[in-house]
Amino acid sequence: MAYKALYRTYRPQKFSEVIGQDHIVRTLQNSLASGKISHAYLFSGPRGTGKTSVARIFAKALNCTSTEINEPCGECVSCREIADSNSPDVVEIDAASNNGVDEIRDIREKVKFLPTGAKYKIYIIDEVHMLSQGAFNALLKTLEEPPKHVIFILATTEPHKVLPTILSRCQRFDFKALNVKEISDLIRKVTNEENFKISEEAIVAIAEGAEGGMRDALSYLDQAASFTDDEITIDDVNSVTGNLNYDKVIEIASYFEEKNINQALKAVSDLIVMGKEVNKVVGALLQFYRDVLLFKTIDTSTFTKYIYEKQEFKDLAKKIEPNKIFFYVDVLSDVQTKIKTSTTPAIYLDVAVIKMINEVQDTDFSERIKLLEDKLETIRNLDPEDGSKLNIIENKLTKVTSELSRLELPNLVSRINSIENNIESFQNIEEDLAILKTEIDKLKSRKTEDIDIINTDGTDKQLALIIDKVKTLEERIKKLNLKPKSQSERKVSRKKINEGQLVFYNDEVIPYHELDKKTTEERKEEIISEQEDIIINEKNAEENNNIEPDLGIIKLSDFEDNKEESEEEAITPAPAKAVSLPTTAEEEIIANENSQLVRRKKPIPDAVEDRPVIPEKPQPVLELEPEIETQPDLNPLVGVNDEEYNSYSVTVLERILHSSRKMEAREDKVRLINLWKSLTKRCSSDLLRVAQILQDGQIVAVGENEFVLVYPTTSLCNQVMHPKFKRHSLQLLYDVYGDVYNYMAIPDNIWLEKRTEYINQYNIGIKFPKLTPFDDQGLSVDNINDEISPLERLVNDAVRILGEDIVKIE
Template sequence: MSYQALYRVWRPQRFDDVIGQDVITTTLKNAIITNQLSHAYLFAGPRGTGKTSAAKILAKAINCPNKKDGEPCNQCEICKSITNGTLNDVIEIDAASNNGVEEIREVRDKAKYAPTEATYKVYIIDEVHMLSTGAFNALLKTLEEPPEHVIFILATTEPQKIPATIISRVQRFDFRRITSQDILQRMEFILDQKDMSYDDKALKVIAKSAEGGMRDALSILDQVLSFGADNVTYENALQVTGSVTKSFMNKYLHCVVNHDVKSALLNAQSILKEGKDAGRFIEDLINYCQDILLYQQSPDMVEKAELGLIDDDFKHLANGIDAKIIYMMITQLNDIQSQMRYTMHPDVYLDVLTVKLSNNHMESSNDESTNDDEKNQLKSQILELNNKVTSLEAQINEMTSKENKSPIQMDNQNVSKKENNKVKSKSSENKVNLTKIYPVLDNATRDNLTNLQNIWDELLQSLDVTKRAMMHVSKPVAASGEGVIVSFEYPFLFQKANSNTELSDSLENGLDRILGYVPKVVFVPSDQWPSIRKDYLMNRKNNQNESDHVDENLGNSSIEKNAENHDNNVENNSDDESAIVKKATDMFGADIIDVKND
């Protein structure tokens, strides 16, 4: 086979040829010059960033008899043999296919022997993270104390899978992704050396599609050359990479932002008709939206990252669109992208996405525009109703006081009964269901209450505007794993919430989504909550005392034992009180407990 891929032909042979890793190459050259070589190295980083190439260059540089300034000469027999892969003293091992204990034990045994031709015996283990646990253990001792003539170079794309005991025994170098500008310059150099014509925009598309990998960029360039018969054009680059032109994405987003659903759908369908990949189109849209956000903050940064591919249409769109809309679009694009991985009908998801992008942000903008007005209106209604309630309560108190001062007569008694019935009927509306509250208090803890308080704002944001305004004056006051007690500042809002099953369902659904379980929501008025809490604690104390009294009578019937219990009565009472205080502290926290001795 006469033809070789570009990434093989133009593989770096010197440290200066390694693109985008200046810090690493400078460090290795200085180590060679000063003869401060380590016994083991770890090269970690994304694919196609020069890890294996740097390992081979290092193997040549430490064994080359004619090295200069830390660089191999590439002319001697040792350098040529290492380049061709024929030198027995430089062993390359693919850990993906040789990951067993026996293979590593063989390496460990052969490492004891001195090199035959070179100065150092070098083991290059590629994709070292694929080794089994037993293989790592077999390699561990050799890495810790290798022979003086042996150097290990480990390369991996997933360093997090390597045991810490291995990493602590090597010098680690992290290879970073190569910038698009460096990839572009390297491709221009290669094509100039091959005396081929090319389109600058085509190379920029390839450099962006490579995502920081030099090998990926050269592979794509190979495909473009084959597709276009050695002609590197912008259209050919778009066809090979599956990318969509910037002008097309700008046109699509322009239709979406202006709520032109029909035109946006026609543009989306034309993408599929041209053979473009729907998933790649969504990925390009995400990057395009990201560039819009960055351009609104720092135009120079985007122009540098996009290699000058910023046109006037992009600038006009970026300056005319709200950042909140872009945030929402990116979220929807990410959701659809994750769903499209498991479907055989990407056109359906692309159409649904187009409709959502065209309509959803319009609805949200309308909601936001009316949100403040609705809040102000609800606040004014709340204040008005609160004033009415206050005046009615004052009238009721005044009428009650007059009835108490008047003579006792039959007619007056009938009138007072009627008024009392009215008051009772009104107070019955504020009556709380203790059978739902006490089970929550039985298992309530401070941790559960803290968790509810931490997510309370997030829960309210999930409600619609009306429910959110109603719950704005509420807060959780006690919580267990099975329920939560919510206190309302205004009694009439408590009545409204207590009779609104839709509100309870919305709250429980929101709690299920955030917490992962569904606690029962119970409402109480804030003015009744202190007395409810006090009554519960007193009932618990009385029940405990009665239980202790029964146990004492059953177990001690003698007069002497009763006298002893009578002498210790004060101590027992203090123990009971401590238990009640501890229970209250567990339920509500120490910062809200006020103990008063009657």
């Protein structure tokens, strides 16, 4: 029989043999016992942690014919077939090599068939994150609602690459990496059964090198057993894994502490000559200093890492200061980043070794300042009779040290170095005291006030030089203090407001201090007006339900009153979050069920003020049920020859935007847009072309039985605005929407310009903004009346003047 790898030989066949995944095993066994089997599972986790093995065991348990519920027997036909990978009802798919749409479609076709002899048909898709975007989309529907006899088990090492729609359709189980103790126990068991001789240090090295993967650990053991002829040692394991021996790492670290550059570079070079990769060497040193830091910081007695048991490691860790560890880690991390893209990584490692030994940065500023204070204290304890020069220098140095405490940290190192250089002159102060005493006696006889002009001997010159250096330091400190403050610290100057200053507020001129009071009172009045309008509207609604229709003279002033009332309802703006109109949804416009003449906010003025209504034959007044209401016959073509629309008057756009702020218009816009998508399906065959042209536009604003269409070009706007086209389109809109609608078509660039202009005026407090006229010379409806007969013109004029309720077209 051919040799079988150890990780395949010792693959777990039952739930009880799974190591380190107790939380997953327990959940799956409970689901088997309770019969709560999901249709899709997702197993995610690092490599070699048992995802595929658990999927096979779960498949065995689902199709096992034994009486045991939560554990496969391993002896029935189904269990043996799954163990030998010969079961027709358990299909394993490698998504890395079968990641196309065709493979997933093939699965979709096959899931319809019942299993041949088992209870479930199970699909195990390994490395599912390798599927293409199209394959994921093809799998969505089948994964959401598969047949009752189908179960999907997906396995991946990178769950973040799986689509969220796939993740939401599966029960997810996260496998964790195994610890060193769990891996070591299994290695001991395998070596005993295979009769391998191995040292305890080698077992721990294999477990640590596996990085939580049991398959990697067994593969390393298999390689090490083939590598050696006798007992497996840690050197054999390091030769197989490429890792460094702990003794070698401790040796290199000891050279760093001894500042022995030659031996440190030789040890690193020997490792590279032996075939060790540079990144492995850097990684081993980083791991070593991490272990040192943990050893010095916390209790590592409970850790299973073998290096903590070495006495050489403990002795060396006590010698290394924490600030050095941080410096070493920074240098090695920088090297690890650079060698990834370098063709000569060994150079970076050699430079790092030299830097770690020679250029250790002392970042303990408090200790250095303490040393300076001690030196200054020594000078302060000198005899006062030694001369006024020392007292002057002492005062100046005290001032310098006080200024140092206020300096920024990045500049502190260079300034401390300057002070240390100046204080070096006082190291031999005891030897110069005798000379200073003799010079002080001479100075007493001289009537001089400036000690800087004394150059009689070398001592005066030396003191003068020290004084000059201290003065230089003072000048630098003054310059630093005179530097301008940062931008964040500067105070923002505010313009002073003179007392009694006048400001413009609406049409009034008021004092500035009354502006806040004025705005507060106006806001209160608006809130009270809103509440009164709500109460009045509710009363009017109740009264209107009981009022009988009145026949008589219809005056245009009646419609103007209605217009003013509607404007009053729209005066109070919505809250700021609704006023900003950031999206198309907030630009929706109100619809009205009245006739065209009534629904306009600014109707075209007529020559005749009053028009008599032709009385109809009196009918007996009958009490009708509330739901039965007689609707007047509407003429959808009444707006064909509307001059405001045909001349592209900007007042139409203003009117639509004014009324778009009402809730009824927003609701009507949702209805219109939903029906707009099916315009071609709801029209007759002779109006199909008209519907297609209309659907090229987009509804962006809806008003009272009128709306705005946006097209990409001016020519399309002129086409759909032409009266000939409108005679068909308005009839189509009436058939689809069940009401009379008119529209204005404008290019998308003009719509964005006018919409921005409207919003800007509204945001500054203009309740009903006025827009500038359209400046596009291409917007024009040519030959408006060329194809309209005199009779049609006469009928349209009659409808416009008398209203569509009066004029009946047969």
